[in-house]
Structures are given as structure tokens and as C-alpha cells.
Amino acid sequence: MLRQVLSITWKDLKILFKDIGGMAVLFLMPMMFIIVMSTALQGTFDPGDTGQPRHLPVVNLDSGGLAAEAIAQLDNIDGIEVETAWEDEPLTRERAEALVSDGDRAVAVVFPADFSARVEGRLEDAEARATIELITDPAVSTQFIAPIQGMVFGVAERVAETALIPARLEAGLAEVLTHLPGEAQIPLDEMTIEAEETNVVHMEQVAPPGMGIEVFPDSYQQNVPGYTVFGVFFIVATMAESILREKQEGTFRRLLVAPLPKPILLAGKLLPYYLVNLLQVAVMFGVAHFLFGMALGQPAALLAVSLALAAAATGLGVLVATFGKTQTQISGLSVLLTLTMSAMGGCLVPTFAMPDFMQTLARFTPHGWAMQGFQDVLVRGYGLVGVWPEAAVLLGFAAVFFLVAVWRFRFD
Amino acid sequence: MSENIIEAQGLVKRYGDVEAVRGLSFAIRHGEVFGFLGPNGAGKTTTISMLSCLLEPSDGTAIVAGHDVVKAPQQVKRRIGLVPQELALYPTLSARDNLNFYGRIYGLHGRALRQRVDETLEMVGLAERASGAVETFSGGMKRRLNIAAGLLHCPEVLFLDEPTVGVDPQSRNAIFEHVERLNAAGMTILYTTHYMEEAERLCHRVAIIDQGRIIALDTPYKLVADLGGGIIHLGVANGMAEGLLDQIRALPEVRAATRLDGKVKVEATRAQEALVSLLALFNRTDTDVTALEVLEPNLETVFLHLTGKRLRD
Numbered sequence: 001m002l003r004q005v006l007s008i009t010w011k012d013l014k015i016l017f018k019d020i021g022g023m024a025v026l027f028l029m030p031m032m033f034i035i036v037m038s039t040a041l042q043g044t045f046d047p048g049d050t051g052q053p054r055h056l057p058v059v060n061l062d063s064g065g066l067a068a069e070a071i072a073q074l075d076n077i078d079g080i081e082v083e084t085a086w087e088d089e090p091l092t093r094e095r096a097e098a099l100v101s102d103g104d105r106a107v108a109v110v111f112p113a114d115f116s117a118r119v120e121g122r123l124e125d126a127e128a129r130a131t132i133e134l135i136t137d138p139a140v141s142t143q144f145i146a147p148i149q150g151m152v153f154g155v156a157e158r159v160a161e162t163a164l165i166p167a168r169l170e171a172g173l174a175e176v177l178t179h180l181p182g183e184a185q186i187p188l189d190e191m192t193i194e195a196e197e198t199n200v201v202h203m204e205q206v207a208p209p210g211m212g213i214e215v216f217p218d219s220y221q222q223n224v225p226g227y228t229v230f231g232v233f234f235i236v237a238t239m240a241e242s243i244l245r246e247k248q249e250g251t252f253r254r255l256l257v258a259p260l261p262k263p264i265l266l267a268g269k270l271l272p273y274y275l276v277n278l279l280q281v282a283v284m285f286g287v288a289h290f291l292f293g294m295a296l297g298q299p300a301a302l303l304a305v306s307l308a309l310a311a312a313a314t315g316l317g318v319l320v321a322t323f324g325k326t327q328t329q330i331s332g333l334s335v336l337l338t339l340t341m342s343a344m345g346g347c348l349v350p351t352f353a354m355p356d357f358m359q360t361l362a363r364f365t366p367h368g369w370a371m372q373g374f375q376d377v378l379v380r381g382y383g384l385v386g387v388w389p390e391a392a393v394l395l396g397f398a399a400v401f402f403l404v405a406v407w408r409f410r411f412d
Numbered sequence: 413m414s415e416n417i418i419e420a421q422g423l424v425k426r427y428g429d430v431e432a433v434r435g436l437s438f439a440i441r442h443g444e445v446f447g448f449l450g451p452n453g454a455g456k457t458t459t460i461s462m463l464s465c466l467l468e469p470s471d472g473t474a475i476v477a478g479h480d481v482v483k484a485p486q487q488v489k490r491r492i493g494l495v496p497q498e499l500a501l502y503p504t505l506s507a508r509d510n511l512n513f514y515g516r517i518y519g520l521h522g523r524a525l526r527q528r529v530d531e532t533l534e535m536v537g538l539a540e541r542a543s544g545a546v547e548t549f550s551g552g553m554k555r556r557l558n559i560a561a562g563l564l565h566c567p568e569v570l571f572l573d574e575p576t577v578g579v580d581p582q583s584r585n586a587i588f589e590h591v592e593r594l595n596a597a598g599m600t601i602l603y604t605t606h607y608m609e610e611a612e613r614l615c616h617r618v619a620i621i622d623q624g625r626i627i628a629l630d631t632p633y634k635l636v637a638d639l640g641g642g643i644i645h646l647g648v649a650n651g652m653a654e655g656l657l658d659q660i661r662a663l664p665e666v667r668a669a670t671r672l673d674g675k676v677k678v679e680a681t682r683a684q685e686a687l688v689s690l691l692a693l694f695n696r697t698d699t700d701v702t703a704l705e706v707l708e709p710n711l712e713t714v715f716l717h718l719t720g721k722r723l724r725d
Contacts, residue, residue, distance in 0.1 A: 249498060249499070249500065250496045250497070250498025250499065250500035251500045251501065251502065253466060253494070253496050253498070253500060254494060254496060254500040254514070254561065254562075255517060256466055257464045257465070257466060257489060257492065257493075257494040258489060258514075258517045258518055259486045259489040259490045259518070259519075260517065261486075
């Protein structure tokens, strides 16, 4: 009996190793996943002193010296790399807004012209506040913003308080001198109370111009598009396997003998899966809307991104079918592509938490563009005009996938 | 109009260094049942694939129903039907759904489609099982439906690629009758098989094909007649005495005799009479016969004679 088992094992090993492509994919897939996920999450999990620094563009408009002092202290914090210049030019407010709105940076800090003056004015007016502006992309989660916000606030507050100490001491001593002798203890108590009153600095969070509503994404707005895009691309495996099965079972041979041009035949194979994709999007967003109250933004814009996304996913399905010659190759290649591109494109990990080069790589995946398109609609409140670049790029991906598939498709 | 509906000239199909088809030239007449007889891997399916525009020839030309298979594939495809060797059906769909699908692919719709599907189901004897899922059908029923799917659009030429593989004798007979009926209605049929009985029964002319080449082409009657009265294989103990082969060749019923792997292969004009003479000769020369095989004259014997191997090897 053992001999029979070994014979079967040997036979199957021979078959497997004859399929070099299939075997390569089996090894490549987990490897790629490990590499991509590890690299993508580097910024999130590293303690800061050894990992990728978080770039923090800071605009200093302060006519006094306090903002410069705060910026210098921020720059000394491990894991933060303050950027006060961009492309050899001092950073302006407009440039900082552009960096955030273009997705190059998730957050930027602006010290206003009257920062020092307002801090110092606190001595005259107990209600005075020095306001620091935090320019953020509304789509960036608060989990990412909060630590930066806390750090900037803490440093600015410390600098402000430190700046106020000599003046306060002076005022306090003057007060003491006025009341001497006998009542010295009263003003000293008042000074202690004064010192506990912090919040000289106030932080205001703003969105760059054009990024309509200032609503921050909740977990649904982050995860629903993420996993919808992730799920939509799983059609690739189903579709490619179906095409392969048709080839193997002879039905495709019969169809290829019919007077049908190849693109029509492939389009016919594509359409049902395209519809399934649209259904997937409708169900995912429908559930999120009706059960969890997620706002859907402008329907036309949402539809445009969905239509383009489904085209890209099904186009990739046809293309994968032309690369895989066995079921193992097809499923391995599909999983490899869908998982890798989902991770790279920000479906599993938000792109803003990734290092710069990974954010650049995201732009080479349809997933990245689809995520951006959906978040433009759901979070930033963009309409049809706002999402056309994402929809156009997705349709471009679809066209390239499909044309290469038509070119590569061979009966033999 | 040309007398021939298919004309192939020097057809070649290469896969890298391997030549699956090596310069086939033949012509098939209108209304003919033309057979490709040869073992598995002889190049029959590859040739059909080139004629039906599935594969582009590496060399040579082929005209099918008046159109070049490379220059006008869509014109050719409209005029041909293919019944592939595989059961090219969707198992979870019903027989009618399968035919409806293939009919629509060929541009049939509405009443014309319904009518053709009904006629075709009736013709292959599946009208009563039209609603049944194909996966519940017997092997023979699936084969008949496989043929039906190639007939919906009334092609001028039908390519039948090993249509009886794996079916029981009853279903095989039913398939023969369908082929004969279709041909009687004027359809030209190219029939590939490695069963010589099928080629003998159905085909007006047969091309015997081996290793990508046509090694004989004629009517089954003529091919068999050319061979003569059959072949006798003789195993001889202790080798063969000097001059015995010449004595065998001198027998009046023997056309030719050759040594073949320790045996003697005798081509006879009349097998039974030659056998009597051979045994008498061996008796006279004290030659011990260890094996004896008499092959009746048929296409199998012709193939064996031409290639030295059997069709089902």
C-alpha cells in the first residue's frame, strides 16, 4: 500500500515540476506578499528612530522668533523630518496646500505671521490664542493625523510657555513688590494658578482649497472602497479559469471556428463578469449605505468610478487567461496579482501610511486609482468632473489589458 | 464552380523544430465523404484545425468552399461546421440550451433558431431529452449532441474529428446513419478516425496519414485491392535456411516476401492458397514454424503494410 502511495506522490510531483510556471507562482506569491506588506507597513510599525521618517512640511510665516524655535525642536524629534523648503525654495502656504492635495504629503503645518505676537499678547489678554494651522487631506484617517497633531501642539505649547516665563516672573515679582510687606504669599499663589493655565496655542485643522467638505473618513469610508476594490479584482481568477476551462474542454475551439472575430469572442467572455463586478460594487456600497449609514456622495461620480473599475478588473481577467496554461498557473498568477496590487494600491493599507516610493508604485496599479476615485467621491465630495482623471486612467488600464490579451490570445 | 470543395497544397504545421504536418496535398470533391485514417498523433486533428482556420499553416495553402483559409478565414468559417473530438458542450446546461447558444453564435435567432434546434434534436434522436442537463446524458447521447451542435447552421462542409471515440456500438451505428443521411442531403464531410471499419463503411475516399504525411489516398476498395489477397506473418525457428526466402517468393500465390524482425512477411495474392503452399514448402525444407498470422485484406492491413505498425499502436 505504501508503494502505491509513493507511486502516486512521485507521479504528482513529476506533473507539478513539469509545470514550471505554476510552481514559480506558488513560491512567488507568498514572497511578494511578504515583501509588499512588510515594506508598505514599515512606517506604521517602526518605532521611528530606525524607520522611515515622516515628512512634515512646515510653513513659517511668523514675524517673530517663536515659530522658528518650535520648528527647530520639531526637527530634533526622531522620526520626523521637517521640510521648510521645497525644491530649493522656501515653503509657501500655497505649495504646502498643493503637496497635500496632490497626495505627496498627508499633512502640513502653517505657523501664521502673528504667531509670536499672539503668544506674547497673552500677557495682556488672558483669552489670546496663537493659532497653528494643520493642513490635511480629509481622506487621511485621524489615526495618522493625531500623533502628528499632538507632537506639533506639544512642542508649540512648550515654546510658548517658555517664552512667557520671564515676562510672567517679572510681572509676578512686580506684584509681590507692590504688596510688600506682609502679603507676599497671595500673589505667589496667583502665579501658580496662572502657570497651570496652558492652551496658549490653538490648532486648527483645514483642508486644502478644492477639497470640498472637511469630513474625515470613518472606518467604513476607508474599508468599504478598499475591500470592494480588493474583491472586484478577485474576478480575475474566476474569469481566467473559465476561459482556460473552455479551452481545455473544447468549447472554445468550437467558438473559434464560428465566424466571430477574436475581440468579439473575448468581449463576450468579459461581459458577464463585468456585470458581476458591478453587482459586487452595488452590494458592497448598498450594504454600507443602508445598514451602516455611509454617505455615498454624488451617484454619477460613484457610477463612473465603478464602471471604469469593473472594466479594468475584467480586462485583467482576460489578460491573465492568456498567460496561464494550467489551472495552477491561472489561480496562482491571479492571487499573486490581486493581492500584490491590492496591497500596493492602498486597499489593505492606506497609501498615506506608506513610504514615498510605495506611494509612487500605487499609481501604477488600477487599485490605487480606484481607491483614489472612490475616496474622492465618498470623502472629498467630488462630482463627475472631479473623478474623471481616475475614471480615465482606469479605462486606460482596461484598454491596455484587453488589447494585449487580444494580441496574445492563441488557440495553440 | 470547382469540382473540389477543399484543395490543400503542401500544408505544413511546425511547432518549433517538430513538424506535426509535413506537406499534405489533397483535394476533396463536393458531396464526398472523405476520410483521414491514421493512428493518434498522425496529424489528422492538426490538419482539420488548419482547414477550419483554427491554426495558421506554417507553409502551404488551403482553399475551403472557395476561400483561402489564411486570407479569408471569416468566409471559410461561415461555410464549415466542426465537431471536435472533445465533447465541446456545457455540461450543466440542457441540450436545448447548448444548441440555442451555438445557434446564436452562428447568427440564428427567433423562429429560425427554434426550428433548426428542433430539427437537429429530432435528427440526432434527442428531442425527448431536450430539457435534460447534458451532464446526465450517456456517452453516446453526448456524442450525438456534439454532432448536432456542428450542424445547426447547415454548413457546406462538416469536419468530424473522431466522432465515435468512447461510444457504445449502438450509438456508433446511430452516428454512422446520421453521417450517411447528411451526406445524402449533399453535405461534404471530412471524417477523421483511427478505426478502419468506419473509414471502410463511410468514406468514398480515404487518405491514410502517418507522421504528418499522406502515405496512400484512394477509395477503400482500391487501397485494399492494391494490397492483394492479404498478408501472412510467419515466425521461423532456428533462423531460416539459405535460399528459403527466394523459394517463398517463387510461389505463384506470393507477390512479395521480406524479413521483418525475425519473421517473414508474405504479401499474398490469395491468402488461403498461399498459406497451403507455404506450409508445404516448410514441410519439405524441415523448417519449424513458431508463429503464424493471416491478415485479411482490409484498411488495417493496408496501414500495417505501408507503415509496419498497426493503426491502434
